[in-house]
Amino acid sequence: MIIQKKLNSEKPPITHSVTVINQRGEKKQVMIATEIPLTIKVDGQELVTLMTLGMHQKDLVLGYVRNQGLITDLKAIEGITIDWENETADIATVSGNGLIEMEKKKSTKVVTSGCGQGTLFSCNLDKLYNTPLKPFKLRQSTLYTLLKSLSKCNPIYKTAGSVHGCALCHGSKVLLFFEDVGRHNAADAISGRMWTEHIKGTNKILYTTGRLTSEIVMKSAAMEISVLVSRSGVTRMGLDLAIDLGMTIIGRAKGSNFSVFSGEEFMVFDGVKKQIS
Amino acid sequence: MIIQKKLNSEKPPITHSVTVINQRGEKKQVMIATEIPLTIKVDGQELVTLMTLGMHQKDLVLGYVRNQGLITDLKAIEGITIDWENETADIATVSGNGLIEMEKKKSTKVVTSGCGQGTLFSCNLDKLYNTPLKPFKLRQSTLYTLLKSLSKCNPIYKTAGSVHGCALCHGSKVLLFFEDVGRHNAADAISGRMWTEHIKGTNKILYTTGRLTSEIVMKSAAMEISVLVSRSGVTRMGLDLAIDLGMTIIGRAKGSNFSVFSGEEFMVFDGVKKQIS
Numbered sequence: 001m002i003i004q005k006k007l008n009s010e011k012p013p014i015t016h017s018v019t020v021i022n023q024r025g026e027k028k029q030v031m032i033a034t035e036i037p038l039t040i041k042v043d044g045q046e047l048v049t050l051m052t053l054g055m056h057q058k059d060l061v062l063g064y065v066r067n068q069g070l071i072t073d074l075k076a077i078e079g080i081t082i083d084w085e086n087e088t089a090d091i092a093t094v095s096g097n098g099l100i101e102m103e104k105k106k107s108t109k110v111v112t113s114g115c116g117q118g119t120l121f122s123c124n125l126d127k128l129y130n131t132p133l134k135p136f137k138l139r140q141s142t143l144y145t146l147l148k149s150l151s152k153c154n155p156i157y158k159t160a161g162s163v164h165g166c167a168l169c170h171g172s173k174v175l176l177f178f179e180d181v182g183r184h185n186a187a188d189a190i191s192g193r194m195w196t197e198h199i200k201g202t203n204k205i206l207y208t209t210g211r212l213t214s215e216i217v218m219k220s221a222a223m224e225i226s227v228l229v230s231r232s233g234v235t236r237m238g239l240d241l242a243i244d245l246g247m248t249i250i251g252r253a254k255g256s257n258f259s260v261f262s263g264e265e266f267m268v269f270d271g272v273k274k275q276i277s
Numbered sequence: 278m279i280i281q282k283k284l285n286s287e288k289p290p291i292t293h294s295v296t297v298i299n300q301r302g303e304k305k306q307v308m309i310a311t312e313i314p315l316t317i318k319v320d321g322q323e324l325v326t327l328m329t330l331g332m333h334q335k336d337l338v339l340g341y342v343r344n345q346g347l348i349t350d351l352k353a354i355e356g357i358t359i360d361w362e363n364e365t366a367d368i369a370t371v372s373g374n375g376l377i378e379m380e381k382k383k384s385t386k387v388v389t390s391g392c393g394q395g396t397l398f399s400c401n402l403d404k405l406y407n408t409p410l411k412p413f414k415l416r417q418s419t420l421y422t423l424l425k426s427l428s429k430c431n432p433i434y435k436t437a438g439s440v441h442g443c444a445l446c447h448g449s450k451v452l453l454f455f456e457d458v459g460r461h462n463a464a465d466a467i468s469g470r471m472w473t474e475h476i477k478g479t480n481k482i483l484y485t486t487g488r489l490t491s492e493i494v495m496k497s498a499a500m501e502i503s504v505l506v507s508r509s510g511v512t513r514m515g516l517d518l519a520i521d522l523g524m525t526i527i528g529r530a531k532g533s534n535f536s537v538f539s540g541e542e543f544m545v546f547d548g549v550k551k552q553i554s
Contacts, residue, residue, distance in 0.1 A: 016513050020528075020536035023417065025546040030536065035490055035512035051490060051514070140300065162488045162510035181490065181512055183460070211439045213312055213328060213458065233439040235312035235458055236293050237328075251297075259297035259307060269302040 002079035003058050009084040014053055015160045031160040035181045041090040042098040053180045056189045057082055061089045063192030067222050070102045074195055133226035133246050134202050135263060141271035145172035147253055150207055153177040166190055169205040183210050187219045201225040212238045212251060221245050229253050234261050279356035280335050286361040291330055292437045308437040312458045318367040319375040330457045333466045334359055338366045340469030344499050347379045351472055410503035410523050411479050412540060418548035422449035424530055427484055430454040443467055444484040460487050464496045478502040489515045489528060498522050506530050511538050
């Protein structure tokens with residue numbers, strides 16, 4: 001796959017310093033996060049516009065089409081042209097006919113969203129059930145070591161706030177950590193990177209700072225990841241779907257606290273005395 | 278406008294009690310928030326599916342089409358039929374030809390998203406500039422009284438977490454407070470209620486627990502609200518847009534802290550000594 005960058009197309013900075021007036025009436029410099037409308041095109045035709053921080057744009061674009069089930073084989077993609085000036089990422093497919101093939105595949109109109117933000121949600125729930133998840137045991141002590149590592153992994157959030165983070169983990173090891181302003185972009189970017197680097201999701205953990213809604217559960221299942229950990233909570237639909245798919249859901253995971261919402265039979269409580277004061 | 282509810286169509290509960298296992302291996306009952314895919318139809322044809330808590334569904338549906346600029350006159354709507362069993366809200370237009378009119382208006386395909394989540398973003402930025410915002414002075418003491426009132430206004434968040442809240446305020450008074458799982462649904466629902474109750478946005482404040490991204494700034498401008506207050510931060514694009522539109526942006530507003538990101542000339546610092554210890 002050829003990743004091309006348009007000439008004179010500089011990637012904008014991730015954070016910016018701005019002057020604010022605080023509650024004491026004093027001027028103060030603070031950092032804020034970038035937000036760019038990146039339009040994904042397929043063979044020159046608009047697919048969707050995602051609001052993004054602009055990091056890991058190749059991974060984001062690939063992960064988006066993969067998680068949506070729009071392109072299932074990486075070999076169908078010839079290259080991606082990133083053009084920051086025009087805020088586009090154009091996927092060139094081998095057939096040159098990508099968008100029409102996507103529309104056929106989904107047997108429904110493909111969502112396009114002009115100059116704004118759009119998210120397209122795959123109806124292929126059935127497909128997720130076709131590949132059963134492979135659950136595995138997770139030790140509380142491993143989770144604690146992982147949470148400690150993760151707490152050092154969010155540089156943009158620490159600097160500017162207003163971003164969500166998502167991590168691919170193996171045991172207590174953080175393999176990838178991506179941040180983005182778009183709630184689901186970080187998860188999509190992880191999926192994109194897993195795709196190009198042939199990383200399987202089967203024995204991995206997906207961590208997110210965001211809420212576990214149905215969409216993030218479906219994205220996790222699409223990546224074949226059976227353990228989902230969040231600093232935040234879960235919605236009813238997210239939980240129901242996770243139970244149906246046989247996914248372990250650990251929410252409110254922060255410091256030494258966590259709540260196992262599903263898959264408690266895969267949780268090994270070995271770290272209680274050591275970790276809880 | 279006739280609001281109809283389909284027979285045998287019970288609105289699902291907003292929160293549910295579930296059993297979790299905490300870090301000590303103990304069973305515990307916690308509340309989680311509902312998440313329903315509500316498909317908005319126009320004259321029987323699918324427009325978009327929003328993931329929602331299911332509160333204030335009439336307001337949400339109306340606010341969505343209003344904030345997207347898809348229907349500009351309330352009189353064009355004959356009625357809305359809510360069908361919880363099929364998770365749909367069908368807008369009947371007077372012409373009976375609503376979706377085609379929307380497509381014409383936007384001179385682009387209208388986003389439809391099958392069985393999932395979709396957000397459609399209006400390209401009508403120019404239109405927002407056509408109606409200049411009317412900025413007004415805001416006293417720090419008023420803001421503090423308002424923040425105190427707002428802290429009592431989020432019952433779902435306090436019970437179940439995983440929701441965002443949005444409030445319409447006049448001075449230090451909270452007129453409306455809506456919560457939803459969808460980040461922007463709460464703001465749309467406020468817009469819908471303002472529409473049916475003929476509440477003008479000109480002298481109002483919009484408060485949100487969420488981040489101030491470009492989309493929320495645009496929604497606020499579409500409601501003609503010139504002061505946007507958030508417990509969270511702002512993105513570069515949100516701030517740039519707010520400055521262009523002449524909007525006052527107050528972020529990180531929590532307790533006695535806040536940061537004025539734009540419109541500082543409209544902030545009256547009268548509460549410094551009294552409020553800050």
